[in-house]
Amino acid sequence: MSRHLDLLTGAQEAIGNAVTDQASALLDRVRGTVNTFTQAALPTAVAALGQLHYSGSSGNFQSATEPITLYAKFFSGYRVQDINESGYPVYTRERLFSCRGGYVLVDMPHIEIDGALLLELQVIEDFLKGGCYIE
Amino acid sequence: MSNITINLYNFEKRRNSTLRPIDAGDVYQGELKQDFALTGLDVRFRFTNFAEVPHYNYARIESFGRYYWITEWYYESGFWRALLAVDVLASYADQIMDSVQFVTRATRSPVTKPYMIDPLAQPAGIPTREYRQIQPGDFWGAGVNTNDGLVVLGVVGADAGSVGAVTYYAMSMPVFSSLLNTMLSSPDWLNISTSEISQGLQKAVINPCQYIVYCRWFPIYSYDFVNNGGTLGGGEIVNSINLGWWSFALANIARKLDTAGSGWMRVARSFQVPKHPEGTGNNLFYQLSPYTSYTLEFPPFGVFEIDTTEFLGKTIMGVEVSFSVLTGDATLKVAAGADNNIDFGKSLLVYEGQIGVQLPIAQVAGNINNFKQALAAGTITGLDAVLQEVK
Numbered sequence: 088m089s090r091h092l093d094l095l096t097g098a099q100e101a102i103g104n105a106v107t108d109q110a111s112a113l114l115d116r117v118r119g120t121v122n123t124f125t126q127a128a129l130p131t132a133v134a135a136l137g138q139l140h141y142s143g144s145s146g147n148f149q150s151a152t153e154p155i156t157l158y159a160k161f162f163s164g165y166r167v168q169d170i171n172e173s174g175y176p177v178y179t180r181e182r183l184f185s186c187r188g189g190y191v192l193v194d195m196p197h198i199e200i201d202g203a204l205l206l207e208l209q210v211i212e213d214f215l216k217g218g219c220y221i222e
Numbered sequence: 223m224s225n226i227t228i229n230l231y232n233f234e235k236r237r238n239s240t241l242r243p244i245d246a247g248d249v250y251q252g253e254l255k256q257d258f259a260l261t262g263l264d265v266r267f268r269f270t271n272f273a274e275v276p277h278y279n280y281a282r283i284e285s286f287g288r289y290y291w292i293t294e295w296y297y298e299s300g301f302w303r304a305l306l307a308v309d310v311l312a313s314y315a316d317q318i319m320d321s322v323q324f325v326t327r328a329t330r331s332p333v334t335k336p337y338m339i340d341p342l343a344q345p346a347g348i349p350t351r352e353y354r355q356i357q358p359g360d361f362w363g364a365g366v367n368t369n370d371g372l373v374v375l376g377v378v379g380a381d382a383g384s385v386g387a388v389t390y391y392a393m394s395m396p397v398f399s400s401l402l403n404t405m406l407s408s409p410d411w412l413n414i415s416t417s418e419i420s421q422g423l424q425k426a427v428i429n430p431c432q433y434i435v436y437c438r439w440f441p442i443y444s445y446d447f448v449n450n451g452g453t454l455g456g457g458e459i460v461n462s463i464n465l466g467w468w469s470f471a472l473a474n475i476a477r478k479l480d481t482a483g484s485g486w487m488r489v490a491r492s493f494q495v496p497k498h499p500e501g502t503g504n505n506l507f508y509q510l511s512p513y514t515s516y517t518l519e520f521p522p523f524g525v526f527e528i529d530t531t532e533f534l535g536k537t538i539m540g541v542e543v544s545f546s547v548l549t550g551d552a553t554l555k556v557a558a559g560a561d562n563n564i565d566f567g568k569s570l571l572v573y574e575g576q577i578g579v580q581l582p583i584a585q586v587a588g589n590i591n592n593f594k595q596a597l598a599a600g601t602i603t604g605l606d607a608v609l610q611e612v613k
Contacts, residue, residue, distance in 0.1 A: 148366045148439075148579055149521075150521035150522035151358055151362070151365075151366050151441045151521070151522075151579065152358060152365075152366050153358065153519075153521040154355040154356060154357050154358060155355065155356045155358070155361055155491075155518075155519070155520050155521070155541065156353050156354070156355045156356075156518070156519045157353060157354045157355075157493050157495070157496070157516060157517075157518050157519075157528075157539060158351065158352075158353045158516065158517040158518075158519065159351065159352045159353065159495075159496040159514065159515070159516050160349045160350075160351050160514070160515045160516075160517075161349055161350045161351070161352075161498045161499065161500075161508075161513065161514055162345035162346065162347065162349050162512065162513045162514075163345070163346060163347045163500060163513075164340075164343035164344065164345060164346075164500065164505065164508055164513055165343065165344045165345070165346035165347070166342060166343050167342045167343070167344060168342055170329060171329055173327060173329075173342050174327035174328045174329040174331075175327065175328065175329070175331070175334065175335075175336075175340065175504045176326065176327055176335055176338040176339075176340050177325045177326060177327060177328045177331045177333055177334070177335060178324075178325075178326055178335060178338065179324070179325060179331075179333040179335075180322055180323065180324050180325070181322065181323070181325055181331065181332075181333055182319070182320065182321070182322050183318060183319045183320075183321055183322075183323055183325070184319040184320060185331065185332050185333075186325060186328040186329075186330055186331050187319060187330070188329075188330045189328060189329030189330035190327070190328065190329045191325055191327070191328045191329075191331075192325070192326050192327040192328070193323040193324060193325055193326065194323075194324045194325075194326045195324060196323050197323075198317070198318065198321050198323075200314050200317040201317075202287070203310075203314055203317075204260065204261065206261060207261065207308065207310045207313075207314070210310045211310050211311065211314060211318060214238050214310070214311055215318075215323060217238070218238065218327075219238040219239060219240070219311060220236055220238060220239040220240065220241070221240055221318070221319060222235075222239050222240050222241040
């Protein structure tokens with residue numbers, strides 16, 4: 088019984104394989120035909136595309152009537168403090184003698200004075216850091 | 223108690239100042255308390271008129287090498303007592319002035335940075351406005367309200383010197399108008415015998431505008447361009463144009479643009495840059511944003527915000543447009559300069575756009591038939607290849 092079954096199964100497989108092979112061959116031919124068509128047709132069509140051109144359009148002259156303009160807008164500067172009490176930005180290392188006669192503000196002051204007490208040095212540095220007048 | 227010589231002053235100075243009195247003041251003998259700190263003294267004075275309140279506010283004790291603020295006067299058991307606090311800025315003024323520090327702000331400094339924005343100066347109030355203009359006719363050379371502009375025509379016609387399949391001609395508007403009038407008023411120029419094709423049929427069948435594939439107006443002075451050529455020169459002066467199978471005599475000369483370079487143009491002008499009225503001296507930073515802003519409106523390229531730092535130390539702004547009349551492709555360059563010296567190689571703005579106005583001609587045509595024919599030809603070629611394989 089099992090042998091018959093094997094024979095039948097084998098026959099089914101044989102028939103199935105034959106059908107599959109035929110279908111596959113047919114698909115290959117279709118695919119090949121499409122390829123052939125495409126390869127032959129496309130270059131001709133693409134080459135002909137170069138002949139496609141347009142001419143004429145509606146333009147307008149508006150932009151050619153407009154002047155070329157440079158606009159400027161100015162805000163006045165409102166000083167929060169008087170310049171004599173706040174100074175101008177300097178941001179440079181320099182000898183304080185050169186700032187004599189006005190306000191000075193120092194960033195990270197450091198000073199060494201022979202004979203000055205530690206407390207006095209700290210106070211001097213605090214003054215320089217908070218702004219003082221070199222006079 | 224120990225006696226000490228003290229110079230007393232009625233002295234006007236700021237608390238945070240190195241200022242020192244220049245004279246000797248009034249010299250007194252004071253009595254120091256037995257225990258004292260150098261920075262804070264308690265001194266007793268024996269004034270002759272004890273009923274009078276001492277008016278001194280400042281002191282100098284030479285033996286201590288220091289200046290002192292008098293912070294308080296007390297009257298005690300027939301004596302005036304003064305509390306003194308050391309004035310370090312005056313006491314060490316020479317050493318402070320001799321020190322080198324990183325100065326961030328100063329009223330008097332040989333080092334000025336006038337372009338550095340000062341955060342203590344806030345922009346405020348109602349802004350004032352100024353503008354500088356160049357009229358389009360002054361920039362381009364021709365205005366829209368005149369016939370001075372240049373018409374560039376691209377036609378398909380027999381010409382060995384054409385750019386691609388198209389030959390470009392630059393002409394004035396009157397010449398262009400005359401050409402169209404000649405073309406469209408009568409089909410005589412076709413030289414087709416009316417015994418072969420009636421004139422009515424000629425007009426119905428042949429549309430001369432089909433040979434015109436490019437037609438654009440530029441606001442540049444046509445007389446100069448036609449007679450002298452574009453910026454790079456080139457091209458030849460002609461009296462007729464080739465259109466399709468025919469040749470047309472022109473009412474006046476035109477310039478045949480036989481190379482891409484012959485259609486090249488460069489136009490440049492400059493503005494005086496308006497400056498902030500307060501942006502002088504140490505306030506030059508007013509010429510920068512946010513105190514100042516600049517906007518350039520340049521049709522047809524658009525509207526551009528200009529970085530204010532570009533105009534620092536500069537007085538003029540140059541604008542240059544390079545373009546091809548064969549395509550309308552244009553490049554706008556904006557540069558800042560001084561003393562009429564502008565280097566467009568250092569442009570602050572480079573922008574591309576299109577200039578020129580496309581003029582409508584008799585038809586807006588796309589020869590879609592060619593495309594359809596091409597597709598049909600491709601289909602036939604493809605089918606033929608398939609059939610060959612089948613065979």
